[in-house]
Amino acid sequence: MDELLSEGSVSKIEYKVLASGTVPPVTIHFALDSLRNDFELDYDDLVFAGHWVPRLPQMIVRNELLRHFLELGNNLGEPDMHFHDATLNNAADDYTGFIDLIVVKIQTLCEERHHSLEPEDEPVVAEYLTAIITLMKYCRDMLDMSSTLRPSLFQRRANRMRGRVKSVLEMSTFRQDYPEIERLLNEMCQAVDELLRDERMRELQLARNERYMQSKMRLYKYTIRVTEELNDQLETCDPYDITHRNDLRKQLEQVQIFMRSFEKDR
Numbered sequence: 001m002d003e004l005l006s007e008g009s010v011s012k013i014e015y016k017v018l019a020s021g022t023v024p025p026v027t028i029h030f031a032l033d034s035l036r037n038d039f040e041l042d043y044d045d046l047v048f049a050g051h052w053v054p055r056l057p058q059m060i061v062r063n064e065l066l067r068h069f070l071e072l073g074n075n076l077g078e079p080d081m082h083f084h085d086a087t088l089n090n091a092a093d094d095y096t097g098f099i100d101l102i103v104v105k106i107q108t109l110c111e112e113r114h115h116s117l118e119p120e121d122e123p124v125v126a127e128y129l130t131a132i133i134t135l136m137k138y139c140r141d142m143l144d145m146s147s148t149l150r151p152s153l154f155q156r157r158a159n160r161m162r163g164r165v166k167s168v169l170e171m172s173t174f175r176q177d178y179p180e181i182e183r184l185l186n187e188m189c190q191a192v193d194e195l196l197r198d199e200r201m202r203e204l205q206l207a208r209n210e211r212y213m214q215s216k217m218r219l220y221k222y223t224i225r226v227t228e229e230l231n232d233q234l235e236t237c238d239p240y241d242i243t244h245r246n247d248l249r250k251q252l253e254q255v256q257i258f259m260r261s262f263e264k265d266r
Contacts, residue, residue: 004061005064010068014072017069025073025081028076028083032069032083035069036087043094043097060134060138063088063091063142070084090147091142092139092154093147093149095136095139096135099161105128107164115168116174117173117181125169125181126180136191144204145204145211150208150265151208155195155201158196162192165185169185170185205265212262212264212265213262223255223258227252227255230248230252230255234249234252
């Protein structure tokens, strides 16, 4: 899959599409329609069809090519044309959903073996771990300003996933020699460490926070005024009217909690 998505390979696919004999906007529309129409590679269809882990690379390749041709179309400089596909906004969320399902598969397998894996289980677990690593890698590529998944949430999910997988596999391989599982488990843990240190993730989250703040600025300014009014009422309140003062404090606390929600991307 990595070879198919290499720069040289994607360039060949792009050249083949653009050299089909019609103008670029038409050929790009045709490529996008072809990619969109592969419904069997959508999240729900893959899950309900069963045995979906081996097909994850096909889904990732489809999404990467779809994103590539969308960007290519929008770089043509055609003022009246905008290429967009809302399904890609959910791609990162879909990838983490698949990761969660794979974690359940690993936990179920270990429970069935009473937390003592057999030699024939190693290729299965290796396939699951490889899928998790791949999904994490390409999930990072799919995160942008329009993705429904927030970078900070992705980092938290990845960190939690690492703890769950590491715990159950270390328990199920205790005092047993499974070098491939150990290698891939270490690779997965390193990938999570890199994700948590990823400066791009931090910058993207800050940019999303700022955009969210700006989009809610009128509401934010309104809550500032409400806070000031509640403070004034609290100061002028009869000091012996404990019930009224407590009611004003509770209202002020709720407004402050609401204001803190503006500090991050929602």
